[in-house]
Amino acid sequence: MDNVYKKIKAAIKNKATPYLFLSPTVILMLVLLVLPIIMVIYYSFLNNAVVVKEPHLVGLSNYKSIFSDKEFWGAIKNTVFFVTVSVAAHIAIGMGFALLLNSNYFKRGTKTIARVIYVLPWVFTASVIAILWKLMLQPSGIIDYLLSFVQLATKDTEWLSNRKISLAVITFVNIWCGYPFYMISILAGLQGISQDLYESSALDGATAFKRFLYITVPQLKPILLSIMMLDFVWTIQSFSVIWMLTGGGPVNSTQTLSIYIYKLAFHSSKYAKASTAAVFALVVCIIISIFYVKQQKKVRE
């Protein structure tokens, strides 16, 4: 009898072991990830949250008010521009730099130094990136000076407070600090492509451009798709650099979805409405992530 008891106890202990190892992480994730998501969805159905004592349910009225809010659609439009242009430019620059770093024309040492310099923008924190570009983009700053040679600017060109160009300017800054991730990932991918493929195509007399189009791109496709989807999710979420450069202004011209949510919640204390927009952002990110996971599974197979 005693023996059976011991065996059961050992079996329970064995079954429980992985959960014991995981318990701190799981508790943390339940309280600070799962619970908040449930809360934010709940908030989106309340008249207001966080700042009111007794909130009450108001059904879908927050959703109606968000979807009929011109500012919301303006933020969506800005986000779509910001995200698509950033992702496209990240791929182009990341690919270009990766090809340069992978070419046989340069010495190893040169390539190592170039790689370190090219990765630099990725190392800096958002507030440093913001402050650094604010310095360069000031009227009579270095950008004005450099572009005055090609007649694109004068001594007092305003880059961040002109609503016609401010969105393009913050997108440019985001491109500057985001491409290294692509470059490194693509470089790793390039080094994984078998040289035989290139050699046999060289025998067939294919030009460099054709080799790029018919060998490099198809071989890199899985990596490219994966990093693009991650970048989509990250760029939709991006907040810090835009917030510090323009705060969403002038006249909401650089207000993206994250900025819109932040201002609603932490400036106007409209937490319920902010939660509603947050739920929208969450759903978009989850949909993209599902594609990402499917893509990852395909890569593994």
Added chain:
Amino acid sequence: MVGGYKRSTKVILSILLILGGIFAGFPVLWMFVSSLKPNNRIFSWPPRFFEMTMSLDSYFKVLTDPVKIRYFLNSYFVSASVVILTLILGVMAAYAFSRFDFPLKNLINTMIVSVQAIPPIVLLIPYMSLIVFFKLFNTYFALLLTYLVITLPYCILMMTGYFNTLSMELDEAVMIDGGSRWTALWKILVPISIPGLVSVGMYTFMQAWNEYLFALVLTQTTEMRTVPVGINLLMGQHAYDWGQMMAMSVIGSIPVLILFILFQKYFIAGMSSGGVKG
């Protein structure tokens, strides 16, 4: 003929390589140069790379200002604590994922991996009420706990992969000697995983050091602010002291830059394994 073609290609590629270097590196260089200029020379027209009066004044001002020193101490304390906690919790979780099969494995794994898909701003709204409810507003704990949510997934993913490469026989040897799983993990697996732990720790440090949004919202008083928020607070002041802002940016970037230069192989391996972002 072929030689000439090759040479012109090399020239074109070299020009591109240099232009790329300017695109990536010039802003950083300009930040550094500006940090050495007196404030009234920062926007001199035409801009000059070198001024007659370059000095380390701005650095001196930043490093003797107790408020700014406090930002640095806060950042070091928070980042170091996050690294330690992340490694402890992450190693335990990774051990469970690597060595056991259990019914909820997939579900828990999905929960951990999904963190990246959740925009931080979504979590931040409920965090406001949770943090106030637990009376953690404007404390180090508010930052430590919320940063763990961001840093743990990468640690768990990487360490699970690392442990998977280590033979099960190592654990079994310990258990035959009467040791527990716990002993096997901390006495055998962790010591031989130091290289993996170092790279994960570096990356975690960088994530924590660079975090801005949570630090902005979950802390309030000057003595709780971290470096990224502190740099931004300088920007909000009426009289911009660009020299000091640049000096603080340079000093604030040094820890991550040093880590990056020393361990760039690890960073790059981590980046190319995908799914990571500072």
